[in-house]
Amino acid sequence: MVPESCPVPTLPGVVGERMQQIVVNGIVAAAVYVVAGFGFGLIYRTATFFHIAQAAIIAVGAYGTYWLCVGIGFPLPVAVLLSVVFSAIVGACADQAIFRPLRRRGASPLVLLLASLGLYVVLTNLLSMAFGDSIKTIAWGRVEEGWRVFGARITTVQAMTIAIIALLAVLSAIAFRSTKIGITLRAVADDPELAGISGIEVDRVVLVASAVGSGLSGLAGILLALDLGMTPMMGLNVLLMGVVAFIIGGGLKDMTGLVAGGLFLGLSQHLAGWLIGPQWQYAMAFVVLIVLLLLRPKGMWLSQSHGSLA
Amino acid sequence: MMDCVLEIRGMSKAFDGVKALASFSCSVREKEILGLIGPNGAGKTTCFNVVSGLIPPDSGQVMFRGQDLVGLPPHQIARSGIARTFQILRLVRRLSVLENVLLAFQDQPGERLRNVFFRPTIGAKKEAENREMAVCLLDEVGLAENQSMLADELSYGQQKLLSLICCLSMGAELLLLDEPVAGIAPEMTEKIIGLIRGLPAKRKSVVLIEHNLDAVTRICDRVIFMDAGTNVCEGTAEEVRRDPRVIEAYLD
Amino acid sequence: MEYALHILMMVCIYVALGASLNLVAGYAGSPSLAHAAFYGLGAYVAGLMSLRLGSPFMLNLLCAVGFSAVLGAIVRALTMRIRGDHFIVVTLAFQVVVFSILYNWVSFTGGPMGLSAIPEPTVFGWLVSSHADFLLLGLVYCVLTLWVCRRIANSPFGRVLKAIREDEVLASAAGKDVAMHHVLIFMISAGIAAGAGVLFAHYMCFVDATSFTEMESIFIISIVIIGGGGSSWGPVVGALVLVGLPELFRFLGMPTSVAANVRQMLYGGLLIVFMLWRPQGLLGEYAFGGTRDSR
Numbered sequence: 068m069v070p071e072s073c074p075v076p077t078l079p080g081v082v083g084e085r086m087q088q089i090v091v092n093g094i095v096a097a098a099v100y101v102v103a104g105f106g107f108g109l110i111y112r113t114a115t116f117f118h119i120a121q122a123a124i125i126a127v128g129a130y131g132t133y134w135l136c137v138g139i140g141f142p143l144p145v146a147v148l149l150s151v152v153f154s155a156i157v158g159a160c161a162d163q164a165i166f167r168p169l170r171r172r173g174a175s176p177l178v179l180l181l182a183s184l185g186l187y188v189v190l191t192n193l194l195s196m197a198f199g200d201s202i203k204t205i206a207w208g209r210v211e212e213g214w215r216v217f218g219a220r221i222t223t224v225q226a227m228t229i230a231i232i233a234l235l236a237v238l239s240a241i242a243f244r245s246t247k248i249g250i251t252l253r254a255v256a257d258d259p260e261l262a263g264i265s266g267i268e269v270d271r272v273v274l275v276a277s278a279v280g281s282g283l284s285g286l287a288g289i290l291l292a293l294d295l296g297m298t299p300m301m302g303l304n305v306l307l308m309g310v311v312a313f314i315i316g317g318g319l320k321d322m323t324g325l326v327a328g329g330l331f332l333g334l335s336q337h338l339a340g341w342l343i344g345p346q347w348q349y350a351m352a353f354v355v356l357i358v359l360l361l362l363r364p365k366g367m368w369l370s371q372s373h374g375s376l377a
Numbered sequence: 378m379m380d381c382v383l384e385i386r387g388m389s390k391a392f393d394g395v396k397a398l399a400s401f402s403c404s405v406r407e408k409e410i411l412g413l414i415g416p417n418g419a420g421k422t423t424c425f426n427v428v429s430g431l432i433p434p435d436s437g438q439v440m441f442r443g444q445d446l447v448g449l450p451p452h453q454i455a456r457s458g459i460a461r462t463f464q465i466l467r468l469v470r471r472l473s474v475l476e477n478v479l480l481a482f483q484d485q486p487g488e489r490l491r492n493v494f495f496r497p498t499i500g501a502k503k504e505a506e507n508r509e510m511a512v513c514l515l516d517e518v519g520l521a522e523n524q525s526m527l528a529d530e531l532s533y534g535q536q537k538l539l540s541l542i543c544c545l546s547m548g549a550e551l552l553l554l555d556e557p558v559a560g561i562a563p564e565m566t567e568k569i570i571g572l573i574r575g576l577p578a579k580r581k582s583v584v585l586i587e588h589n590l591d592a593v594t595r596i597c598d599r600v601i602f603m604d605a606g607t608n609v610c611e612g613t614a615e616e617v618r619r620d621p622r623v624i625e626a627y628l629d
Numbered sequence: 630m631e632y633a634l635h636i637l638m639m640v641c642i643y644v645a646l647g648a649s650l651n652l653v654a655g656y657a658g659s660p661s662l663a664h665a666a667f668y669g670l671g672a673y674v675a676g677l678m679s680l681r682l683g684s685p686f687m688l689n690l691l692c693a694v695g696f697s698a699v700l701g702a703i704v705r706a707l708t709m710r711i712r713g714d715h716f717i718v719v720t721l722a723f724q725v726v727v728f729s730i731l732y733n734w735v736s737f738t739g740g741p742m743g744l745s746a747i748p749e750p751t752v753f754g755w756l757v758s759s760h761a762d763f764l765l766l767g768l769v770y771c772v773l774t775l776w777v778c779r780r781i782a783n784s785p786f787g788r789v790l791k792a793i794r795e796d797e798v799l800a801s802a803a804g805k806d807v808a809m810h811h812v813l814i815f816m817i818s819a820g821i822a823a824g825a826g827v828l829f830a831h832y833m834c835f836v837d838a839t840s841f842t843e844m845e846s847i848f849i850i851s852i853v854i855i856g857g858g859g860s861s862w863g864p865v866v867g868a869l870v871l872v873g874l875p876e877l878f879r880f881l882g883m884p885t886s887v888a889a890n891v892r893q894m895l896y897g898g899l900l901i902v903f904m905l906w907r908p909q910g911l912l913g914e915y916a917f918g919g920t921r922d923s924r
Contacts (some may be wrong), residue, residue, distance in 0.1 A: 117718050165901060174904070175918025176714040177660070181854065182904040184662075184847050188897025191844075192890040303843060307722050349729040353722050357707055429802060455804035467799040469792045471914060479785070480792050481803050487785030488805075490813060494780065504785060547804065 088220065089337045095225040096308075097326075097333030098232040099291050103309030104316070104325050105239070106283030111313070112256035113269075113276040114170075116179035120161065121284045123190035125302030128154040128285025129292035130194050133203055143205070147289055151282045158281020161186055162274055170270075187303075194299040204296040224293045231290070235283075236326060252276060304349065308332060311356045331355075380407045381440075382551050382582045383428070383459075388437030389606075390423055397423040398434070399606035405551065405584055408577040412597035412614065413586045416626055420606040421586045422464050425553045429461050430454040441551070456483065460549035462540050464556050464586070470529035474520060474539060477528050478511040479504075481546035514542055518568065534565035541569060545576075552576065552583045558592055570596055590618065602626075634760040638832060640872050641767035642825050645774040647852035647864030649821035652778055654850060655858030655915050656787060657814050658794030659713075662846040663704070663720035666727035667697045667819040669841025671826025673731060676744040676836050686750035686831070693827045694820040701819030705812045713918070724843050732838040743837025750831045763832050770828055774821055779861045781817075790814060791859070794915060844893065851896040855903055857913025866911055871896050 103125065110118045131150035135141045141149070165182055174182075242249040255262040255272045263269045287305060288297070309329075316328030332352060339351035383405040390398040398420045405411050413421045427434045430451035439446040446454050460481075469477055485507065486492045487500030515521045518538055523531060531539060541557055557573065558566045566589075573596055576583050587593050593600060594614040601611040602623050610620050617623055646668060654660035674693035678684045708719050731738050738744070749758045750766075757766050781787050792800040793807050801807050830836045848871070856867025875892035883891065908916035 117714055119718075119721070165905070168905060174908075177717070177917045178904050178908055180714045180717060181660075181850075181908075181917065182901050185851075185897045185900030185902075185904065188844065188847055188900070189894050192893045192897065196887055196890045300842070300844075304725060307718075307725055310718065311722075345733060347730070350726045353726040356719070356722060431798065431802075450806075451798075451801040452804050452806045455802055461802055463799075463802075467796055467802075469795045469799065471795060472788070472791060476788055480788055480800075480805075483804055485785045488789055490781070490786055490817075493784040493786055494777075500784065543803070 085341070089341050090334065091221050091225070093334035093337040094330065095221070095228055095294070095333070096336065097312075097329035098228045099287050099305060100308045100312045100332055101232050101326055101329035102235065102283055102287040102290065103305050104311075104313040104329060105235070105309075106280040106287065107306060107309050108313045108325065109252070109276045109280040109283070110273075113252060114162075114166065114179075114273045116166075116176040116183070117310075118183050118277075118280075119180065119303075119306070120183045120186035120190060121158075121281065122302030122306040123187045123194070124154050124158055124281045124284040125288035125291075125305055126194055126297065126299050127157055127190065128288035129297040129301065130198055130203075130299075131285065132289050132292065133198070133205055133297065136205055137203075147286075150289060151285050154285025154288075155278040155282035157190075158284070159274055159278040161281075162277040166277075167270060167273075170273075191299050191302075198299065200298060200300075202296040202298055203292075205293060222294070224290070228290045228294065231286075232326075248275060307349075308336075308352055311352055314356065315359060381405065382407050382442065383584075384438075384440040385424070385428070386438045386440065388424065388427060388439070389435045390420075390427060390432065391435060396606050398427070398437075400437070401603070401606055401608055403601055403608055403611070405582050406599075407582055408580060409598045410573065410577060410583040410585060410596055412593040412600040413584060413603060414588070414590070414593060414600060414617070415603035415609075419603040421603055422555055423606075424603075425461060425555055425584075425586065428454075429459060429553060455547065455549070458550045459553065460544045460547040460551070461553035462544050462555055462557060464559075466533075466536055466540055468528045468536055468540055468543075470527065472528060473525050474515065474528055474531065475508070475511055475524040477539060477543055478514060478546050479507055481543040482507050482511075483548055511546070514546060518542060518572070534561040537561055538565060538569060541572060545572075550581055552581055554583060555586045556588065557585065558587065558589055566592065590614075594618070631760050634764050636873065636876055638760070638764050638767045640868050641764070641771040642829055643849070643852060643868040643872050644771045644865050645825040645828075646822055646849045647856065647868050648774050648778045649818045649825075650849050651853045651856075651858065651860075651864050652781065652790075652814050652818045654853050654917075655860065655863065655913060656782060656790040656794065657811060658790075658915065658917075659811060659815075660717050660850060660853075660917065661720040661815070661818075662717055662843060662850065663724045663727075664818070664822050664849045665841045665843065665845035666724045667701060667822040668826040668829070668845070668849075669731060669836075669838065670697050670700070670727065671823025672830040672836045672841070673738060673744070673826075674823070675827040675830040676747045677738070679748050679750075679831075680744060680746070686752055686827075689750075690824060690827050693823045697823030698816045698820035702812050702816045705815035706808075709808050709811065721843060721846070724846050728838055728842055731841065738838070741837065741839075743835060744830075745835045747830050747834045747836070749834075757831070763828075767828060767832075770824060774824075775861070775865070777817075777821070781814075782859075782861055786810075794859075847900075848893075848896055851900050854908070854910050854913075854917075855896075855899055857910030858917065859915035860910070860912040863910055863912045870911075871899075 107118065107121050110121065128150050131153045132146045135146035135149055136143050165186065166179060169179055169182060243253055251267055251272055252275070254267060255269055288302060291301065291305060312325060312328040312332050315331055316324030332355065335355060336348045336351050340348045381404045385401060385403050388398050388401045401420065401424060413424070415421055426432045428439050428446065430446065430449055434447060437447070441457065441459065469480065472480070486503050492500045512521055512524060515524055520535065520539060523535070528536065528539060537557065544552060554573065558569050570592055573583060573585070585593070585597060597614055599611060600614045600617045602609045602617050602620065604626055609622055610617055646664060650661065650664045671693040674696055675689040678689045678692060704723055708716060711719055732741060734740065749756060751757070752766065757763055789800065789805050789810055792805065793810055797807050852864060852867035852871050855870060856863030856865065875888070875895060878888055878891060903910060
């Protein structure tokens, strides 16, 4: 079962209101994409491969919260925090157990991706075995109509999602520029070989990046699950949209690109969904991706496409 | 005045602001072996990459038998009669020695899917002919007994020889050889030099990049000295070697 | 007994799927995660045509194969500038999009309800209805596919593919049109997958999009990888292992509710293990860029 991300709601309202609702929905979707894209991008730039298993970690975050909150009875904020930490741990363990040994053996990005695919399958099925495939939700507070903002409706969760993203953007901007680990991460992201030669322990940096990236992925899953519910397979669509946002945004040079990319994607998707029908939402994203890649095939590929022409 | 096989006019190429080629011009005559020498970074391999179509120049023309090659894809340039080897040796390592040679033959009917399924006999016949020719070529250079080995299993010198054979198998009239004897033992060097020297007799023209000045002097009819992307001086090997600018560059 | 026939039929279908994916993944060196999409498109074209138009089996097959091949060619041509692991992500995106359309376009494809009561096919006057009949049809298709793939692999065309796989720059310097080869082989691969989908649709009499998710694409590529990329018999071994082995679980009495999950975890786990231990698979020669030792 694949939940649609933020389908256009059928609340009563005038046509003008509808447009505003689309904008709001687009922004909320964008927020989730930005978190997912950031987590993914962090790992991509440091470990230089597509970590598809992040899609499973998105679901891990969601189900972790579900289990802690609904199953055990922790208050929601605690469950969220623990779940994010747990996601980070899962990501770090995967790095140590699978990807570091592969890197040691000089595995190509393709081999790393394929291993990541295998991990995605294993994790997703573990969740499916433990929790089943039907949509689960975390009920909290009363069912609400949501706040009215500029003529559109936005629920508390959705508003919080946007707030969290804004906070994250600011925090990461500071962290990358001022903290030691942030600067080190950027160094590795820009040029892993040079970083290694300069004495930076690339493995340790990748481990940190994996942990942080996975934590963020888990967070994206939680935000989405609180808004729409969760299934074990929920992560892939979100991850792919995060990847597209990452590409549109020019590859994590700074947050503004990613946010812009996420916004563009979220808005165009929901617009397309309203104009031509919800089944074309992902097709829209794919079209955007293809058009982008045709217009600027270098972009984030720059670090990868350099083969020697000697 | 001998015919020009290849004429490069005003070729320029910059990478991230660094000028690899600065309005470089030269011409290659029929049945001549032209040497390209110069320090590292002079633009020699970049020149080859532009001529063979791997990278587009910022400006300039590459006239091959009257046709401008700039903008054509590499496979088309190869098919029109220019073959090359690479500074960093390129072979299909997981194919056998024989298959590497077979790959280089042009106009193989078996390479078209239509023939693979609907006219298999035409493909099979040509393949058999090509096989015979390939074994012959390998035999001439003493690689025939290695024909079934994977290309990866040859020694470095043998691999260089093989890549030259593949280049020759393309039947091209202009050959661009990028450091064909670099890093190999004297015996193999002799073999390869002998092969290259026999090419003009087969109506082929050669442009040769080499750092080994002795080899250059022995093989080349004419030499161009390149530095910083320009054609600094040209003439016979002796003339160029004695040029004060060349001496200065090699002393630095 | 009928159950054994069913398993064999599925093996036939997966051999065809694996062998066709092997063409692009193992021979041309461009693995794709879009294979289940073409498989599904074939199934839906057959289902829709036989249900809405009542057209004969061979015509459905032709249309399904043709449609997938053309779509495959277009997708491959559009993505030509993208390489290696980036390309595989784009194919994954394509897979997700196709699924999304099949699953959500309720008016045309029946949405989550899928297409049911797909009629039994009549192939040149022979009504295919029993399990044994279908198995025969499946075997014919499977053998045909293997023959086509083997012919391609052993021809000079196949040699060019292998060269492209190892070194595209060298291949184009040798006069080979790399782009055209990629498009052609992707087309053929997509067409064969669609044909397998047609078989599946008529065999099950029912298709719904959940049979053609990205999990299915990963499953098919696991067959190729574990069997061995770039080997003619690899897909056969891979399909036997990945389709047949989980059946042992059933004999061991595992409850069906978890059997599906365990089956998937099996191939997921094997994928990880093989990347760590032997990327070229059991029989193969291509290790997907491999690790240092296998290069």
